[in-house]
Amino acid sequence: MFSSILKTLAASLVVGAAVLTLPAAAQDAAPAPQQVSPDTVLATVGGEDITEADLNFAAEDLAQDLQQIPAGQRRAFLLSVLIDMKVMANAAREEGLDQSEIFARRLNYLEDRALRRAYFADVIEASVTPEAVRQAYDDAASGFEPQTEVRARHILVGTEEEANRIAEEIAGGMAFEQAALAYSTDGSSANGGDLGYFTEGMMVQPFEDAAFALEVGEVSSPVQSQFGWHLIKLEDRRETEMPPLEQVQGQLAQQVLYQTFEDTVGELKANTEIEITDEELATAIEEQGGF
Structure with a gap:
């Protein structure tokens, strides 16, 4: 906390x-x-x-x-x-x-507040250099492990019978996107059921298992989850890639800033004698991870 x-x-x-x-x-x-x-x-x-x-x-x-x-x-x-x-x-x-x-x-x-802000600006914020951001990017890239991600569409309905009926219409030539727009009760129906790309662990288990088992272009049999019955169409399968530095440098700059803040202030505290004389507050702070 x-x-x-x-x-x-x-x-x-x-x-x-x-x-x-x-x-x-x-x-x-x-x-x-x-x-x-x-x-x-x-x-x-x-x-x-x-x-x-x-x-x-x-x-x-x-x-x-x-x-x-x-x-x-x-x-x-x-x-x-x-x-x-x-x-x-x-x-x-x-x-x-x-x-x-x-x-x-x-x-x-x-006065303490003003000096804290000055220290933050002149010491901590000054650490967010292009070189530090590049190093953070290189560190992240060295530990990056590609993951398989898929892009899928789905149609969500209340019963297996309804899902089977829609599956027959799709097999008969109705476009999956059109069927999603016409029948799906999910909010993605307006986009033809498109869920975008996702990796393992992002969807409920029955849905995820079925989606990752499909071949590109294949439509699943009805799949039940706690949300209802799904028909799933696999649109694409690919390996994730490390985004270019230009795309993530803002996030990395914040990461460098936060880390420098915690490291610097943590060291300052470690080298300062701090005693909390209010026992109730001391206990509360300890329970919340300390200062």
Whole structure:
């Protein structure tokens, strides 16, 4: 469970790290001029500047909210948020809220969060190089074992008698695809019963056994599964191939990122004394695989 949480965290940090890079942030809060300096002043509030960098930091914090705002309105939305923030922050200082203990604790938390994002962007994300992605691809290719996969069509009906009747119509010259469209109760009927390619283990056992036993172009006898009665036509049989790097490099980049995140943070934790003083939480974390 904690592994999946770490991956979710890493994925969210990817978004944050991208926003820290000005051109990417400009896209998230688009439209913005190309190559805008982070020091560009966008507004002043009580004599204090709001800069392009501030806008990008806001885009990072409000990434989810921005998804609800039309792209052309995001920069104005962010600037409005920042103006409200400046006004309220100044009012808080006048009230002495910046001297409170809870503010100091919150400030410490926010500093840790900002440093975590910076570390992720500058250390972990930086590991996702073309060379690292190529190495991940080569490692996967070296362990790749081709599998037989088949492409099949089917017709699903409720009774064996109905399946036999349809089989007779097909034997009499009716196209399998036409029969599937006319009679099948399965959602694939709109595509002539086409199920695409699949390997062993992807279909229920009786169906799979029958499909893999057919010759290309052959139609099966009625086959019963928990879903009903099937007629199956084998369209093709082939061996799977390793996809080209260009097709999977995005997935591999994420894989390298996640692995580097887990390895790096795991090593940091291993070299840090960590004690959970709340026994109930310590037990819960242990039961969920530890930290």
